[in-house]
Amino acid sequence: MIDVDNLALQQGAFHLKDISLHVPRGRYAVLMGSTGCGKTTILEAIAGLRPVSAGRIRVNDRDATFRTPGERDLGYVPQDGALFRTMTVRENLAFALDIRGKPATTVKNRVEELASWLRIAHLLDRRAVGLSGGETQRIALGRALANHPPVLLMDEPLSSLDEETRDRMIELLQGLPNRADVTVLHVSHSRIEADRLGDIVFRVENGRVETIKSATKLPPVENVTEQRPHGPA
Amino acid sequence: MILAQFAVAAAFAVRTMRVTFEQISPRTEQVAMTLGCTRAQAFWRVVLPEAWRGILTAATLSWARSLGEFGPILIFSGATRLRTEVLPTTVFLELSVGKIEAAIAVSLLMIAAAVIVLMLTRTFGLRGTGAV
Numbered sequence: 001m002i003d004v005d006n007l008a009l010q011q012g013a014f015h016l017k018d019i020s021l022h023v024p025r026g027r028y029a030v031l032m033g034s035t036g037c038g039k040t041t042i043l044e045a046i047a048g049l050r051p052v053s054a055g056r057i058r059v060n061d062r063d064a065t066f067r068t069p070g071e072r073d074l075g076y077v078p079q080d081g082a083l084f085r086t087m088t089v090r091e092n093l094a095f096a097l098d099i100r101g102k103p104a105t106t107v108k109n110r111v112e113e114l115a116s117w118l119r120i121a122h123l124l125d126r127r128a129v130g131l132s133g134g135e136t137q138r139i140a141l142g143r144a145l146a147n148h149p150p151v152l153l154m155d156e157p158l159s160s161l162d163e164e165t166r167d168r169m170i171e172l173l174q175g176l177p178n179r180a181d182v183t184v185l186h187v188s189h190s191r192i193e194a195d196r197l198g199d200i201v202f203r204v205e206n207g208r209v210e211t212i213k214s215a216t217k218l219p220p221v222e223n224v225t226e227q228r229p230h231g232p233a
Numbered sequence: 234m235i236l237a238q239f240a241v242a243a244a245f246a247v248r249t250m251r252v253t254f255e256q257i258s259p260r261t262e263q264v265a266m267t268l269g270c271t272r273a274q275a276f277w278r279v280v281l282p283e284a285w286r287g288i289l290t291a292a293t294l295s296w297a298r299s300l301g302e303f304g305p306i307l308i309f310s311g312a313t314r315l316r317t318e319v320l321p322t323t324v325f326l327e328l329s330v331g332k333i334e335a336a337i338a339v340s341l342l343m344i345a346a347a348v349i350v351l352m353l354t355r356t357f358g359l360r361g362t363g364a365v
Contacts, residue, residue, distance in 0.1 A: 086285070095265070099278075147269070
């Protein structure tokens, strides 16, 4: 669950205020808006990468407003993937588990499970450089989901992909909330992505967030196929 | 003498390392923090390994600059045989007493040391990038 209440953000001359949005557990929300309207700024504030001037952020029923990014228990996929280039793909996927000192067998099993699901098993021992856009995004997605975060934030993950790769990624992302038991907030400027992926669609316009597609008529979330074995970190 | 060498070499090292760190995207550090790292852990585990080659380059440049340092050492430490003598001042001392062969030998020694260090730096600096 993501709950943003009357958030205010200031970055130089640019500011946003009275930002409120609510994404219920297990839903896929898309945050739309034109370039420069503040979509990424809102996402980064939820991730804890940007200080907030006022308001409250709740992630997974816990007040996260002043928590560090690592304490918020969420996954974050930036626009360019931002893979760790000095590490192999395996080390990228294992990073969140290694940093928490998980047992080696748990890490190995989780990495192989993610690699199989994301179809990147053949890349595991390769250094994370020179990969295609689709491979980069799938690895970044796997790395973000490795520790079973209840919330996933994605910043225009499909914007640099060709049409065919984007279609395959959309198919992958459509099953994400059920498969990974995760609540998703996906920033995009693409109407197609919003239509195909969003249970809920928000639009940022003139410094305000309005809901243009709501989840109230959707059936309740159920049939979660992959349970979170470790719980929140 | 060490202080004089450090003051000159540090300027090269700082400039080179500054460029190196500026070229590293802050995004990777931010992602590491969302994955559970503290800022210090993100620096040690993600940023520093990415900066490794730049740091190596900075160290090599600083070392090469220190190796050839002459003026500041002569002014602040003098050129006393077996006390404040470094390779460049040795060349100067040998030349000043007319021992051309000794001056050439020391100069060749400096060139050889520089070539070996540059080759080692290139080999280790490119290791893991697929270029070596």
